[in-house]
């Protein structure tokens with residue numbers, strides 16, 4: 089984490105490790121390649137489907153932000169609004185989830201939380217697909233990890249385990265930083281009287297502690313076709329906390345510097361065909377594993 093100048097990790101970064109750990113590291117080392125990746129047509133199409141769905145349940149307002157504290161305060165104000173919405177049984181989308189997991193501060197955004205007819209709190213993660221088919225096991229593995237980690241973060245938040253120090257230390261924010269006029273006005277419109285970033289954080293922590301929201305009961309993955317918007321299928325994901333935490337500890341041991349990053353196994357060498365870093369990849373070139381290149385080429389033919 090020190091080498092990549094990180095004080096926290098995104099859930100999606102850890103999930104990316106289940107596809108290829110080295111690819112995640114290259115994302116830090118070649119940021120322009122990563123930027124180009126994010127601008128691919130399919131990625132943009134997926135983002136616009138998510139935005140359209142978010143707009144079905146949330147009003148979108150423009151808020152002028154100046155500092156990092158302003159930006160984070162807006163996220164926390166959104167989260168406060170979502171806590172109230174969940175308390176009244178409404179559906180929320182794009183809910184920020186943060187907290188400490190296995191010694192690392194993690195951040196993520198939950199696609200959707202809603203109550204089922206039976207009153208269970210259901211997390212629904214939307215994945216867009218270029219083709220009208222369900223994902224391969226290699227992709228689905230990362231998706232299952234993602235929703236499991238979101239549940240751990242959300243459950244931790246509503247159990248009141250998030251602390252002021254964790255947020256300030258890991259997101260490197262200043263409690264006393266005065267909020268900009270745009271954020272102050274936004275907070276006033278929502279009915280909150282705040283002046284500095286620390287006020288918003290305290291408001292959030294108290295509300296989380298006393299919100300009495302339930303933990304997530306059910307994890308679901310929903311796959312939707314990018315072109316038509318048709319639902320391709322959905323899958324319920326089993327939750328085994330011990331297994332999930334063990335998997336997470338394995339991925340985090342790389343971030344703690346306890347082991348070197350791994351590229352893909354020989355049987356997964358097909359992933360390298362669609363990797364933007366293939367040209368630079370030491371693992372693929374075989375400097376780490378002598379036989380990878382030979383097997384990759386065989387498979388590509």
Ligand code: SF4
Nearest residue numbers: 108351352360363369
């Ligand atoms: Fe991983 Fe293959 Fe890409 Fe290398 S080329 S980063 S091993 S997917």
